[in-house]
Amino acid sequence: xxxxxxxxxxxxxxxxxxxxxxxxxxxxxxxxxxxxxxxxxxxxxxxxxxxxxxxxxxxxxxxxxxxxxxxxxxxxxxxxxxxxxxxxxxxxxxxxxxxxxxxxxxxxxxxxxxxxxxxxxxxxxxxxxxxxxxxxxxxxxxxxxxxxxxxxxxxxxxxxxxxxxxxxxxxxxxxxxxxxxxxxxxxxxxxxxxxxxxxxxxxxxxxxxxxxxxxxxxxxxxxxxxxxxxxxxxxxxxxxxxxxxxxxxxxxxxxxxxxxxxxxxxxxxxxxxxxxxxxxxxxxxxxxxxxxxxxxxxxxxxxxxxxxxxxxxxxxxxxxxxxxxxxxxxxxxxxxxxxxxxxxxxxxxxxxxxxxxxxxxxxxxxxxxxxxxxxxxxxxxxxxxxxxxxxxxxxxxxxxxxxxxxxxxxxxxxxxxxxxxxxxxxxxxxxxxxxxxxxxxxxxxxxxxxxxxxxxxxxxxxxxxxxxxxxxxxxxxxxxxxxxxxxxxxxxxxxxxx
Amino acid sequence: xxxxxxxxxxxxxxxxxxxxxxxxxxxxxxxxxxxxxxxxxxxxxxxxxxxxxxxxxxxxxxxxxxxxxxxxxxxxxxxxxxxxxxxxxxxxxxxxxxxxxxxxxxxxxxxxxxxxxxxxxxxxxxxxxxxxxxxxxxxxxxxxxxxxxxxxxxxxxxxxxxxxxxxxxxxxxxxxxxxxxxxxxxxxxxxxxxxxxxxxxxxxxxxxxxxxxxxxxxxxxxxxxxxxxxxxxxxxxxxxxxxxxxxxxxxxxxxxxxxxxxxxxxxxxxxxxxxxxxxxxxxxxxxxxxxxxxxxxxxxxxxxxxxxxxxxxxxxxxxxxxxxxxxxxxxxxxxxxxxxxxxxxxxxxxxxxxxxxxxxxxxx
Numbered sequence: 001x002x003x004x005x006x007x008x009x010x011x012x013x014x015x016x017x018x019x020x021x022x023x024x025x026x027x028x029x030x031x032x033x034x035x036x037x038x039x040x041x042x043x044x045x046x047x048x049x050x051x052x053x054x055x056x057x058x059x060x061x062x063x064x065x066x067x068x069x070x071x072x073x074x075x076x077x078x079x080x081x082x083x084x085x086x087x088x089x090x091x092x093x094x095x096x097x098x099x100x101x102x103x104x105x106x107x108x109x110x111x112x113x114x115x116x117x118x119x120x121x122x123x124x125x126x127x128x129x130x131x132x133x134x135x136x137x138x139x140x141x142x143x144x145x146x147x148x149x150x151x152x153x154x155x156x157x158x159x160x161x162x163x164x165x166x167x168x169x170x171x172x173x174x175x176x177x178x179x180x181x182x183x184x185x186x187x188x189x190x191x192x193x194x195x196x197x198x199x200x201x202x203x204x205x206x207x208x209x210x211x212x213x214x215x216x217x218x219x220x221x222x223x224x225x226x227x228x229x230x231x232x233x234x235x236x237x238x239x240x241x242x243x244x245x246x247x248x249x250x251x252x253x254x255x256x257x258x259x260x261x262x263x264x265x266x267x268x269x270x271x272x273x274x275x276x277x278x279x280x281x282x283x284x285x286x287x288x289x290x291x292x293x294x295x296x297x298x299x300x301x302x303x304x305x306x307x308x309x310x311x312x313x314x315x316x317x318x319x320x321x322x323x324x325x326x327x328x329x330x331x332x333x334x335x336x337x338x339x340x341x342x343x344x345x346x347x348x349x350x351x352x353x354x355x356x357x358x359x360x361x362x363x364x365x366x367x368x369x370x371x372x373x374x375x376x377x378x379x380x381x382x383x384x385x386x387x388x389x390x391x392x393x394x395x396x397x398x399x400x401x402x403x404x405x406x407x408x409x410x411x412x413x414x415x416x417x418x419x420x421x422x423x424x425x426x427x428x429x430x431x432x433x434x435x436x437x438x439x440x441x442x443x444x445x446x447x448x449x450x451x452x453x454x455x456x457x458x459x460x461x462x463x464x465x466x467x468x469x470x471x472x473x474x475x476x477x478x479x480x481x482x483x484x485x486x487x488x489x490x491x492x493x494x495x496x497x498x
Numbered sequence: 499x500x501x502x503x504x505x506x507x508x509x510x511x512x513x514x515x516x517x518x519x520x521x522x523x524x525x526x527x528x529x530x531x532x533x534x535x536x537x538x539x540x541x542x543x544x545x546x547x548x549x550x551x552x553x554x555x556x557x558x559x560x561x562x563x564x565x566x567x568x569x570x571x572x573x574x575x576x577x578x579x580x581x582x583x584x585x586x587x588x589x590x591x592x593x594x595x596x597x598x599x600x601x602x603x604x605x606x607x608x609x610x611x612x613x614x615x616x617x618x619x620x621x622x623x624x625x626x627x628x629x630x631x632x633x634x635x636x637x638x639x640x641x642x643x644x645x646x647x648x649x650x651x652x653x654x655x656x657x658x659x660x661x662x663x664x665x666x667x668x669x670x671x672x673x674x675x676x677x678x679x680x681x682x683x684x685x686x687x688x689x690x691x692x693x694x695x696x697x698x699x700x701x702x703x704x705x706x707x708x709x710x711x712x713x714x715x716x717x718x719x720x721x722x723x724x725x726x727x728x729x730x731x732x733x734x735x736x737x738x739x740x741x742x743x744x745x746x747x748x749x750x751x752x753x754x755x756x757x758x759x760x761x762x763x764x765x766x767x768x769x770x771x772x773x774x775x776x777x778x779x780x781x782x783x784x785x786x787x788x789x790x791x792x793x794x795x796x797x798x799x800x801x802x803x804x805x806x807x808x809x810x811x812x813x814x815x816x817x818x819x820x821x822x823x824x825x826x827x828x829x830x831x832x833x834x835x836x837x838x839x840x841x842x843x844x845x846x847x848x849x850x851x852x853x854x855x856x857x858x859x860x861x862x
Contacts, residue, residue: 041501041502041503044503044506045502045503049502053502053505053506053509054506055506055509055510055512055513056506056510056549057503057506058503058505058506058507058508058509058510058511059510059547059590061503061506061507062507062510062592063590066593153549156549157549157550157551158551159551160551160552160553161552306564310563310564311561311562311563311564385564386564386565386566387562387563387564388562388563388564388565388567388569389560389561389562390560390561390562390563390573391560392560393572396572398572398573399572399573400569400570400571400572400573401563401567401568401569401570401571401572401573402560402569403569404569409562412560412561412562413562416561416562421554422553423552423553423554425552442552446560447554447555448554448555449552449553449554449555450553450554450555451555453550453551453552453553454550454552454553456550457550457551457552459550460550471552
């Protein structure tokens with residue numbers, strides 16, 4: 001690890017001043033240069049070299065090292081959402097690359113600090129991750145490395161089953177119990193017929209009381225649990241699975257780290273687009289000298305390169321930001337603009353409002369990818385950037401362009417972004433068939449699950465829940481129930497057909 | 499200092515090793531499970547090592563892309579249009595060196611390390627540049643040493659001027675990196691694969707031979723630094739061929755096994771003298787021979803000539819729909835308790851591990 005060399009430090013200070021001049025607001029940002037081996041190590045740990053030990057990070061590292069060795073991929077930089085913000089740069093980057101990357105980092109740092117969706121993230125995550133590492137190592141000392149690793153293996157395969165919005169304050173989603181709802185009628189235990197004076201002996205009060213209590217318990221058991229489907233499967237497990245303290249703590253750690261990373265997945269397009277916009281702006285207007293232009297352009301082009309049939313978040317992001325800037329500069333918004341149907345007039349539209357920059361800052365504060373694309377992926381944009389929807393042709397099995405309708409394109413993009421592109425799975429019953437079975441439902445949104453991987457995940461879930469687990473989903477339009485009961489993993493058609 | 503990642507990485511490799519070892523029988527009996535085969539390493543797809551997650555299937559039926567073309571135009575290349583979480587599903591491929599694989603095979607099948615015969619000392623010039631020489635190519639000039647010598651000479655000649663410290667190296671000052679020549683024991687081995695390609699050996703039979711040969715190769719390679727392989731095919735006459743032909747050739751016609759043995763013998767005599775070469779011969783056939791007379795001739799050749807020159811002769815009898823399986827019986831009758839001749843039935847792919855153990859395992 002090393003601080004920036006003097007020459008770069010000078011450039012960094014200059015770039016920081018320019019960025020702040022433009023109105024970017026970010027915490028102190030600490031830059032370190034690392035060689036490729038160390039950078040790959042940091043990247044394997046998701047940016048946090050102090051994380052808990054697990055072989056998955058070793059696997060990640062091998063993949064990265066292999067990719068680097070074969071020249072397939074190279075990490076230029078890593079930015080950590082933290083206060084102070086940390087940025088790791090590849091030591092071997094050329095100076096012009098470092099300048100680009102530094103400007104890019106300030107874009108991210110600004111976004112982390114100001115975007116609403118990052119508001120609940122822990123800004124001391126570097127310390128917190130280290131704490132998590134210490135706790136998990138302590139458990140390894142106390143109960144042994146193997147059991148902890150085994151538990152981590154099982155728990156990690158569930159770490160995407162959380163509610164990415166769990167850390168945001170919500171208004172009460174659950175309706176308060178209404179006044180009209182009557183209290184359940186008192187449970188009556190049938191009595192044997194007896195003459196008054198014998199009643200005390202034939203129906204002893206103690207026995208009756210016992211029976212009443214038993215009926216009450218049965219009824220409570222039969223009640224729905226949880227009352228509403230629960231999206232935050234991890235939290236549900238923490239509360240209700242038969243766990244040791246250390247196990248519950250590890251689930252909590254995974255959940256906390258998952259929630260910390262969620263906003264980055266939630267704003268990938270916006271965030272990368274924003275950082276790209278700013279590195280491009282700052283470098284081309286202020287920083288580059290004549291000798292560097294070509295190298296800069298080469299690197300920048302690589303960043304925003306979009307092969308046909310693929311969406312590059314850097315490219316889509318930066319183009320959308322530029323589109324917003326231009327539209328609000330020309331005043332292409334509001335009822336008058338909406339009402340105008342003359343394409344030629346719309347093309348030449350200019351109200352000289354000059355609001356572009358301020359609109360951008362407003363958007364970066366309150367939007368996330370879903371709302372961002374919903375609002376700003378306009379028909380003109382879709383047309384200009386030649387976006388299309390593709391579909392697999394069932395006859396040839398080949399993917400082909402299916403539709404260029406702007407609305408269809410927007411819908412398809414939004415669909416791929418909802419729930420961070422992860423399947424939407426909820427707990428609907430924690431006491432399935434009144435035998436403590438865990439019942440999950442996958443809300444099918446057009447794409448089938450990978451059955452094999454899902455079944456293995458259920459096996460891991462079983463290790464934690466210790467009772468049979470099942471997942472309802474759909475495959476090729478037909479209802480399917482995947483289940484694991486401790487012995488056998490099955491995928492069966494549902495009778496009702498989903 | 500041990501980096502943190504090294505420990506996690508070592509643990510990962512340990513897990514990979516464990517998984518491969520656990521499934522080794524499956525890999526031995528099914529060639530497709532092994533991925534690309536390199537010169538020193540093989541990549542093995544290990545889908546089961548990745549953390550399973552409830553996730554979408556690999557091929558989303560639809561998505562968004564960018565480019566020209568009217569509806570109906572097929573997409574060029576691949577690429578999923580998921581802009582969200584990049585949790586793509588690709589199968590993890592881990593790389594295992596052939597040495598590691600051989601070690602796993604050895605452990606799993608309990609193969610003994612081979613005692614090479616006829617070791618000789620080989621002058622090996624390959625290696626690291628650890629020496630210094632006064633002569634050498636300019637590209638290997640050792641700048642620091644050269645400068646030091648030049649400086650020393652300049653000072654001792656009294657030419658050194660601290661105000662204008664100019665040091666000019668002469669030819670005698672120059673020093674070059676050089677390789678140290680070492681003598682190391684070197685043992686060489688040659689494997690002769692012989693296969694019956696008469697009409698009765700079908701595709702499946704050849705596949706079995708191919709798999710068995712791969713694992714035998716892998717094991718012997720880990721035991722010898724210098725390994726040569728020769729392939730011989732025969733029906734009624736025998737030919738030396740290259741590896742590709744060996745596994746893909748389909749002949750028909752009669753079978754005269756002695757033709758192959760004669761050719762092998764000639765090869766060993768001419769190219770691989772027994773005092774420096776360890777000779778391993780493997781013969782695969784379905785057990786049908788031309789005539790009992792020819793079988794007699796085979797036994798004779800082995801007994802009187804071939805076994806004096808070879809470490810081991812192995813015969814694998816692959817079961818085919820037409821083979822009588824007589825040859826193995828005859829061979830066993832002739833060499834019942836000779837350790838240098840081993841034979842084994844390979845009824846199907848499942849029989850490969852057993853055959854390898856019979857060929858290369860400790861003598862029973």
